[in-house]
Amino acid sequence: MKETYQSFMDEIWSQFPELLDGALTDLTDHNILWSLDEYVKAGYVNFKTGAKELYRLSILLENYAVKHNAPLLSTFQVEKRYKYVEDRYAEILDKVPKAWIIGDFKNSFLAPQPPQTVEVVSCDGTNITDMWIVVTRGHEGPFGLVAEDIGDRMYRGFFSISPVVIGKVIQTINEALRIHIDL
Numbered sequence: 001m002k003e004t005y006q007s008f009m010d011e012i013w014s015q016f017p018e019l020l021d022g023a024l025t026d027l028t029d030h031n032i033l034w035s036l037d038e039y040v041k042a043g044y045v046n047f048k049t050g051a052k053e054l055y056r057l058s059i060l061l062e063n064y065a066v067k068h069n070a071p072l073l074s075t076f077q078v079e080k081r082y083k084y085v086e087d088r089y090a091e092i093l094d095k096v097p098k099a100w101i102i103g104d105f106k107n108s109f110l111a112p113q114p115p116q117t118v119e120v121v122s123c124d125g126t127n128i129t130d131m132w133i134v135v136t137r138g139h140e141g142p143f144g145l146v147a148e149d150i151g152d153r154m155y156r157g158f159f160s161i162s163p164v165v166i167g168k169v170i171q172t173i174n175e176a177l178r179i180h181i182d183l
Contacts, residue, residue, distance in 0.1 A: 008127040008172065009148040009157060015168050019044065019158065036060040040143070045159045047147075054155055057145050058134045062088075065136040066095045071183050073170070075123070075133040076103035077149055093118050100181050102173070104129040119179070126176045132157070133173075135166055135183060142166040142183040 013020050025045045039045060039057070047053075058074075065072040072092065076082040082089070082103055093099050099118045114120060123129050132155060135144030140161060146169050147157030160166055170181050 006127060007148060008131050009146070011127070011172060012146065012165075012169055016165055019046070019165070036064055039159050040138070040161055042159075043161050044165075047158065048150075048154065048156045049147075051153045051155065054132055054145065054147055057159065058132075061134045061136050061144050062092055064138075066092055068136075068138075069095075069097055070137045071098040071100075072096045073100045073133065073135040073144075073173075073181055073183060074102070075128060075131050076101070076105075077129060077132065090114075100179075102128065102133075102177070121177055121179055123177060128173060128176055133169065135169070137183045142170065 025042075025047050033056075039060075062072065062074075064070065074089075082101070082105070089101075093101075093114050097117060099114075100121065101114070101118060102121045102123050104124050105120070105122045123131075130149045132147040132149065133145065135142050135146075137143075138161065141163030143159075143161040143163075143166055145157065145159050146166075147155040150156050158165075166183075170183060173179070174181055
């Protein structure tokens with residue numbers, strides 16, 4: 001029997017308990033602004049951080065997807081978070097071959113309508129509603145950012161280049177939303 005977790009992060013970490021042993025990386029150190037290459041070189045990074053740092057990492061991943069013509073998966077906790085980046089995303093979605101936009105949308109038909117290569121899915125009523133996920137595909141497979149809102153604009157989560165770990169994230173989303181994300 002499969003165990004169900006209230007927290008999406010706890011569900012993922014239960015599959016990979018060794019990942020919890022990694023030290024937390026301080027992403028707020030303004031003397032050190034990691035490039036995406038540095039995240040990739042690290043391979044796996046645990047963190048507890050604010051929205052500003054995740055927003056910066058998200059942009060790095062989105063830019064990678066555009067530059068490398070790679071698919072993109074992005075989640076948004078609420079519709080207003082998508083509205084904040086809507087203009088930038090309109091450009092991104094025209095430049096990537098496939099995208100999945102998942103959020104706690106009241107209306108999953110975003111206006112203006114995204115290109116036909118974009119699937120917009122509501123995660124209302126699931127443990128995905130608290131998640132900030134941005135994933136794309138690199139040379140070795142899917143990689144990206146997975147973080148959970150823990151309140152007060154703080155997030156706990158990780159960055160990973162492991163296709164096994166990110167694959168489990170995608171599989172968990174697919175099962176919860178009954179969709180098929182194929183990065």
